Amino acid sequence: MEGDCLIKSLFRRKDVKAALLEKPTLQRTIGPMGLIIMGIGVIVGAGIFITPGIIAANYAGPGVIFTYILAALVCAGAAFCYSEFSSSIPLAGSAYTYAYSTFGEIIAWFVGWALLSEYMFTGATVAVSWSAYFRSLLEGFGIKLPVFLQSAPGTPGNPGGRFDLIAFVVVLLITFLLLQGLNESVRLNTIMVVVKLIVIFLFVAIALFYIKPANFKPFLPYGVSGIGKGASVAFFAFVGFDIISTASEEVKNPKKTMPIGIISSLLICSALYALVSFALVGAVKYTKLNVADPVAFALKYLNQNWAAGIISLGAIMGMTTVMIVVIYGGTRLIYSISRDGLLPKNLHKINKKHVPMTSTVLFGLVSAFASAILPIDKIAELVNVGTLNAFAITSIGVIVLRKGKNTRDLDHAFQVPLFPIFPIVSFLACAYLLANLQLFTWEIFGVWTAIGLVVYFMYGHRKSLLATED
Numbered sequence: 001m002e003g004d005c006l007i008k009s010l011f012r013r014k015d016v017k018a019a020l021l022e023k024p025t026l027q028r029t030i031g032p033m034g035l036i037i038m039g040i041g042v043i044v045g046a047g048i049f050i051t052p053g054i055i056a057a058n059y060a061g062p063g064v065i066f067t068y069i070l071a072a073l074v075c076a077g078a079a080f081c082y083s084e085f086s087s088s089i090p091l092a093g094s095a096y097t098y099a100y101s102t103f104g105e106i107i108a109w110f111v112g113w114a115l116l117s118e119y120m121f122t123g124a125t126v127a128v129s130w131s132a133y134f135r136s137l138l139e140g141f142g143i144k145l146p147v148f149l150q151s152a153p154g155t156p157g158n159p160g161g162r163f164d165l166i167a168f169v170v171v172l173l174i175t176f177l178l179l180q181g182l183n184e185s186v187r188l189n190t191i192m193v194v195v196k197l198i199v200i201f202l203f204v205a206i207a208l209f210y211i212k213p214a215n216f217k218p219f220l221p222y223g224v225s226g227i228g229k230g231a232s233v234a235f236f237a238f239v240g241f242d243i244i245s246t247a248s249e250e251v252k253n254p255k256k257t258m259p260i261g262i263i264s265s266l267l268i269c270s271a272l273y274a275l276v277s278f279a280l281v282g283a284v285k286y287t288k289l290n291v292a293d294p295v296a297f298a299l300k301y302l303n304q305n306w307a308a309g310i311i312s313l314g315a316i317m318g319m320t321t322v323m324i325v326v327i328y329g330g331t332r333l334i335y336s337i338s339r340d341g342l343l344p345k346n347l348h349k350i351n352k353k354h355v356p357m358t359s360t361v362l363f364g365l366v367s368a369f370a371s372a373i374l375p376i377d378k379i380a381e382l383v384n385v386g387t388l389n390a391f392a393i394t395s396i397g398v399i400v401l402r403k404g405k406n407t408r409d410l411d412h413a414f415q416v417p418l419f420p421i422f423p424i425v426s427f428l429a430c431a432y433l434l435a436n437l438q439l440f441t442w443e444i445f446g447v448w449t450a451i452g453l454v455v456y457f458m459y460g461h462r463k464s465l466l467a468t469e470d
Helices: 001-009 016-021 032-043 051-088 097-102 105-140 165-179 180-209 225-237 239-252 254-281 294-301 305-339 357-373 382-403 421-435 441-462
Strands: none
Touching: 001 105, 032 180, 032 239, 032 254, 032 305, 051 097, 051 225, 051 239, 051 254, 051 294, 051 382, 051 421, 097 105, 097 305, 097 382, 105 165, 105 305, 105 382, 105 441, 165 180, 165 225, 165 305, 165 357, 180 254, 180 294, 180 305, 239 254, 239 305, 239 382, 254 294, 294 305, 305 357, 382 421, 382 441
16 A cells, blocks of 8 residues: 555646646746747857768768758657647746656656756856867967866866866856846847857858869768768757747746747757758868868868857857856756755745746856866766657657646647657657667666656655645
């Protein structure tokens, strides 16, 4: 009997109808354009200046354009599912909240804990890259930093066993920005996204003048299979669009705005990746692009050295917007989990600026230390597995959302097309990519999940608000 009660308690579900009737504590200040810009800010980072060349050189040749289209189609499945959830349940927490309302508490905790790894280690990985680009940009102006601020040969994220002070400081600065209120963060993010887009279009405009038809031959040097392999790499250029669903409680008219923001940002970013890829492989033979900075390399190859420095600036802007949105998403996720009682209640307290101050400071500090000391080249794999698990559960969860006793009567303002085929195909696509992750990734994720389960059973399971109702 006790065993039955325990199992029942693990799968207790959040009453989202009651939650939607509660007085909101976060302000709804983000409109459709603000949400789209947030999506572009987190999806289009430094990767747009790096991954097209790597994929072209190693997997797809000039066919790199189609790898991004294929990856975008895979992401579209999850995007539609997120859109239905966010319009039906406009609450903070993203896939964590969706899982809580459909599958129950233990699954929600698993998803939430996995998302924390995605947000935290995405921010940390990007901060390390930001640090490297910043040092490179300064050196381009003849400014050499003191030895203790320089990276030494060693593990990325922990070079030579040193503390990456630049990465640490930039994360703290972004955390401080987020503490000033959402409007200030959105305003700065918008400015940086505009600058980033100008830099991207500048590169495309230059490269178009140097396009040679011969550079597109052979179009698929590695065969059709190269497109599939390249898409598995390109897929991770799009991860992050799910983070904007954490803004559901701070969006005006979320039932319409959330689907518009999620789907539009994915479409725009897909077009940007395809456009940069086309210009890149058209201007420079794909065999020359297997370098760490293919876009900057292409400009130097075309004797446009003046623009290479601008590309570095664009990359820095791109990475800054990614960190802003990712750290924002992490703070709202902690806020949501704490509000449900699974984490200490002071983590969802709101200050006068309508910011969850404690969760913002905590997530910012942990991310800052992670960026400064952890071996990011290994830990970054958690971004992939955490994201795909959330995508998979959200995709199959739409079926439960539409048919479940507790959720079928919700206002499904946006509905996934071709139901239930679309969600099932999306789930299978995510499962396929999960199956292709390295064993080492699963081992790290297993350790991370075990730590999460210890936290849940020692605190969350007993302190859950739903536990008081049992």
